Amino acid sequence: MSNWDNNPVLAIEHLTMRFGGLVAVGDLSFNVGRGDITALIGPNGAGKTTVFNCATGFYKPTEGRIVMNRANGEHYLLERMPDFQISAKAKVARTFQNIRLFGGMTLLENLMVAQHNPLMLASNFTIGGVFGLSGFKSAERKAVDKARYWLDKTGLLDRADGPAADLPYGDQRRLEIARAMCSGPELLCLDEPAAGLNPKESAELNTLLNAIRDEHATSILLIEHDMSVVMEISDHVVVLDYGEKISDGTPEQVKNDPKVIAAYLGVPDDEVDDVEEEVGL
Amino acid sequence: MSNLKKDSLFAGSVKDAAAGGLVALALFGMMIGMQADVATGLGGQLGINYRWGAVAIAVVIVFAGRLLLNLFVWKSDKPVTRTVGSLLPKASSFSGLGRFATPVFLVLAVVLPFLLTYFLGTRGSRQYLDLAILVTTYVMLGWGLNIVVGLAGLLDLGYVAFYAVGAYSYALLAQYFGFSFWVCLPLAGILAAFWGIILGFPVLRLRGDYLAIVTLAFGEIIRVVLLNWYDFTGGPDGLSNIPRPSFFGLDFERGEGNFADFFGLEYNSIHRIIFLYYVILAMALVTNLVTMRLRKLPIGRAWEALREDEIACRSLGINTTNTKLTAFALGAMFGGFAGSFFATRQGFISPESFTFMESAVILAIVVLGGLGSQIGVVIAAVVMIGGFEFFRGLEEYRMLVFGLLMVVIMVWRPRGLISVRTPSISLSGKAKGISADLVQEGHG
Numbered sequence: 068m069s070n071w072d073n074n075p076v077l078a079i080e081h082l083t084m085r086f087g088g089l090v091a092v093g094d095l096s097f098n099v100g101r102g103d104i105t106a107l108i109g110p111n112g113a114g115k116t117t118v119f120n121c122a123t124g125f126y127k128p129t130e131g132r133i134v135m136n137r138a139n140g141e142h143y144l145l146e147r148m149p150d151f152q153i154s155a156k157a158k159v160a161r162t163f164q165n166i167r168l169f170g171g172m173t174l175l176e177n178l179m180v181a182q183h184n185p186l187m188l189a190s191n192f193t194i195g196g197v198f199g200l201s202g203f204k205s206a207e208r209k210a211v212d213k214a215r216y217w218l219d220k221t222g223l224l225d226r227a228d229g230p231a232a233d234l235p236y237g238d239q240r241r242l243e244i245a246r247a248m249c250s251g252p253e254l255l256c257l258d259e260p261a262a263g264l265n266p267k268e269s270a271e272l273n274t275l276l277n278a279i280r281d282e283h284a285t286s287i288l289l290i291e292h293d294m295s296v297v298m299e300i301s302d303h304v305v306v307l308d309y310g311e312k313i314s315d316g317t318p319e320q321v322k323n324d325p326k327v328i329a330a331y332l333g334v335p336d337d338e339v340d341d342v343e344e345e346v347g348l
Numbered sequence: 349m350s351n352l353k354k355d356s357l358f359a360g361s362v363k364d365a366a367a368g369g370l371v372a373l374a375l376f377g378m379m380i381g382m383q384a385d386v387a388t389g390l391g392g393q394l395g396i397n398y399r400w401g402a403v404a405i406a407v408v409i410v411f412a413g414r415l416l417l418n419l420f421v422w423k424s425d426k427p428v429t430r431t432v433g434s435l436l437p438k439a440s441s442f443s444g445l446g447r448f449a450t451p452v453f454l455v456l457a458v459v460l461p462f463l464l465t466y467f468l469g470t471r472g473s474r475q476y477l478d479l480a481i482l483v484t485t486y487v488m489l490g491w492g493l494n495i496v497v498g499l500a501g502l503l504d505l506g507y508v509a510f511y512a513v514g515a516y517s518y519a520l521l522a523q524y525f526g527f528s529f530w531v532c533l534p535l536a537g538i539l540a541a542f543w544g545i546i547l548g549f550p551v552l553r554l555r556g557d558y559l560a561i562v563t564l565a566f567g568e569i570i571r572v573v574l575l576n577w578y579d580f581t582g583g584p585d586g587l588s589n590i591p592r593p594s595f596f597g598l599d600f601e602r603g604e605g606n607f608a609d610f611f612g613l614e615y616n617s618i619h620r621i622i623f624l625y626y627v628i629l630a631m632a633l634v635t636n637l638v639t640m641r642l643r644k645l646p647i648g649r650a651w652e653a654l655r656e657d658e659i660a661c662r663s664l665g666i667n668t669t670n671t672k673l674t675a676f677a678l679g680a681m682f683g684g685f686a687g688s689f690f691a692t693r694q695g696f697i698s699p700e701s702f703t704f705m706e707s708a709v710i711l712a713i714v715v716l717g718g719l720g721s722q723i724g725v726v727i728a729a730v731v732m733i734g735g736f737e738f739f740r741g742l743e744e745y746r747m748l749v750f751g752l753l754m755v756v757i758m759v760w761r762p763r764g765l766i767s768v769r770t771p772s773i774s775l776s777g778k779a780k781g782i783s784a785d786l787v788q789e790g791h792g
Contacts, residue, residue: 170788
């Protein structure tokens with residue numbers, strides 16, 4: 068039996084999301100395995116981002132259940148939690164399709180904001196911090212060290228004191244990942260992390276994601292259109308089309324699933340081989 | 349060839365200016381040329397005064413102005429504005445200003461009463477000290493509002509409500525319970541903060557223009573309640589005989605056991621003015637100190653992050669509800685402190701003092717100074733309040749001058765006088781200021 072069914076970090080069960088008459092996601096169930104890199108793929112408008120928004124609390128699903136199983140044995144029903152608690156308590160972090168950085172703040176500040184909750188606790192909810200109690204100073208130093216680690220990891224250390232809005236596109240994507248990691252997540256949801264990256268940056272991203280998975284006990288769920296990223300690094304691929312799951316398995320299995328090929332390429336089954344060869348799948 | 353070009357430039361300019369003059373004639377012919385007036389000689393009948401001379405002057409001004417602008421700016425190869433523009437200080441040259449200006453301002457503020465009394469004597473310096481107290485009050489209000497508008501990016505048009513709550517808290521507590529200023533000061537702050545939270549709750553979901561309108565309404569509600577609750581607040585009559593603050597129990601009165609007597613000084617009414625000045629200066633500096641400190645704490649960073657991107661904040665586990673409420677509460681608290689000072693200084697308050705105009709002036713100070721900039725607020729308050737009072741001699745024209753000045757400043761520096769954001773923390777120890785172009789203004 069596969070890792071994702073044995074030991075799921077996130078279980079999405081019968082998730083349905085309707086916007087008025089439009090069914091964006093219909094009765095979707097899949098598991099995200101602990102320690103896996105899971106890719107959620109599908110044509111444009113398939114409902115991938117809607118699934119993300121449901122899992123991270125930005126949408127309240129119409130039906131269904133989303134269960135987060137933390138490593139310490141706690142379970143959280145994400146569909147019932149306010150969005151900020153999903154990050155704070157259930158330890159699910161996310162990035163956005165259209166990058167959302169704090170542009171007017173420095174890179175370091177961006178990563179400090181991500182550590183808001185532990186720092187808030189250390190500053191006795193600001194009261195201790197205002198009077199300069201010692202506990203906060205050491206907590207802040209630790210937070211800066213953590214930020215420094217992630218800046219180093221993403222190759223942004225030399226721009227730490229510059230504004231985030233000044234970064235080139237690829238760096239902004241990596242900073243957003245670093246920021247999400249600073250909140251100490253057990254599940255990292257990445258919405259099209261490789262969009263707009265050149266092949267070199269895309270390869271660096273693969274290395275970074277593998278490092279996050281291997282060294283930080285963080286499972287990754289990602290939406291991606293770049294098949295080179297998906298096929299190379301993911302352990303598990305879920306394919307959506309029109310809000311429904313059409314395939315679920317290892318990259319090998321999914322790649323050869325005729326339904327997937329049809330959804331992606333939109334060709335009759337007998338022409339699939341030719342087109343497949345053409346795009347190098 | 350160049351001669352020909354010059355000719356056509358001149359001819360074109362004249363033609364354009366003439367067209368402008370014609371439009372001006374059509375407009376001003378009605379607006380300036382005819383004045384509806386109650387003619388005294390005709391037994392109170394409505395008559396029309398014709399003022400063709402004034403129309404001629406207006407048209408000539410438009411024609412000449414447009415001609416000059418055409419010749420030297422719009423159609424010229426080398427616009428004069430560019431030469432003038434290069435003479436004005438660049439935005440970047442202001443980034444270092446804060447560092448040098450802060451100690452200078454601080455020292456000047458501390459020694460100001462002595463400077464004034466030394467050079468102008470006690471009698472002559474009194475009006476300037478009063479003005480200094482007024483300016484410092486607005487600096488404190490500006491700093492308080494800066495937390496809400498500058499840091500958290502929540503546009504608050506009803507800030508004067510908290511000023512009123514603070515003032516009335518003190519006045520009412522003193523009237524009904526006989527509490528002294530120093531007991532009421534913290535109470536007024538707490539009550540104002542409480543009202544800040546009450547306002548905060550309904551507006552949490554609102555953004556931008558909608559937030560501004562609701563806060564504006566809130567400011568008016570407070571004022572209207574104060575105006576109409578006659579039995580409790582005295583309504584339009586206001587509250588008078590508000591007790592003055594004491595210096596560690598020593599009153600500023602003539603006679604034995606009071607301030608002058610205790611220190612062996614000759615009694616002079618200026619002592620109380622100087623004391624009030626130091627009280628408001630200390631209160632303003634505490635406001636500034638707390639704000640600067642909060643900026644470096646997680647709550648301050650969360651405010652700024654909220655201004656930059658609220659959705660990203662929520663995805664990082666920040667409780668945006670609490671963050672917004674703390675911003676409202678703290679901003680309101682400082683407004684409340686300033687309000688109770690206002691009450692004790694005036695000795696008399698009425699709802700008249702808390703109109704929307706006050707909110708607008710405080711907001712203008714924050715915007716003109718540069719959102720989020722502490723020293724910018726000081727400069728803007730000195731320019732706006734000090735300048736406004738200083739040119740009282742110009743009478744109604746000062747409004748005109750004031751408006752023009754505002755327009756010029758906003759054209760020259762659209763993001764306020766000090767539009768550079770200083771990072772709250774630095775890895776290398778030498779983080780540069782961040783240009784305002786990159787900093788969001790907040791959407792409520």
